[in-house]
Amino acid sequence: MAIVAVAGGSGKLGRAIVDGIKAAGNFEVLVLARKASARIVETDYSSPDAIAAVLEKNNVHVVVSALSSQSPPEQEFNLLKGADKSSVTKRYIPSIWGIRYTEEIASYFPPAATKLSFLSALQATSLDWTAVYNGYFLDYYGAPKVKTYMPPMALVVDLANNFAAIPGSGDVPVVFTHTFDVGHFTAALLTKDKWEKESYIIGDKVTLNEFVKLGEEVKKTKFTIEHDPIEKLKTGQITELPSHPPFYPYFPKQMLQGMFAAFGNMFENGVFDLKPSHTLNQDFPEIKPKTVKALITEAYGA
Known part of the structure; x- marks a missing residue:
């Protein structure tokens, strides 16, 4: 059985990906982390050579990176360098x-520049790789009522407080995908013989106005709705949602x-509003991702 190493596999998204790969049963999963326990392998992210040694020792064929965006970028760079150095590692998901x-996105959202640099670095390796695009994580709207490893963090729609602050028109579709579905599709992606450079997962696609309407229908109450014009957003300001102040500390x-x-x-x-010519949903129709309505109903329907 081929071995897949998940970097950051003890983190939020990483745990969901590990769960998905384990459930599929096609691969043995190894978790790379800075501190080791159980089936976790201690990994020194400061050294590509040390990473390569760990990968070779454990016969890791595929590395899946779910390192947090709060992690120093050097960790990802060293991870992909180590994977490229490893004689047994052939595939990589950044x-x-x-x-x-x-x-353009990087000009106002700095993390984008870091993500782009990962892809540039991968192009200089001999690894077979694909970047996975899944939209916004749906989990944030159901936590902690719906099982997830992600924290509750309301963006635009505050379901718990029947409140929404819509950016712009609210009529543009947005892809929302639950992390467990990301895990299921990633497990399926690992079985493909050929990878495209881009792999798309469409959990559900609704406009923000439709999202609010679904919340109102499930909770059987009208939401307070504010609107934030693009001009306001460009100044780095939004209408504060009721659930935000407890996070400020x-x-x-x-x-x-x-x-x-x-x-x-x-x-x-x-x-x-992801519009790929092909999706993993088409490749693996047996995977039925959680919809926005299903998540809201599970969290607030009762």
């Missing part, structure tokens, strides 16, 4: 997991507003 970033208000304003801008500009 820690992108979202949208297809561009230089850990995620300062200015930083949270700036990040969410960037997402609002991307939502309105269609960046999350």
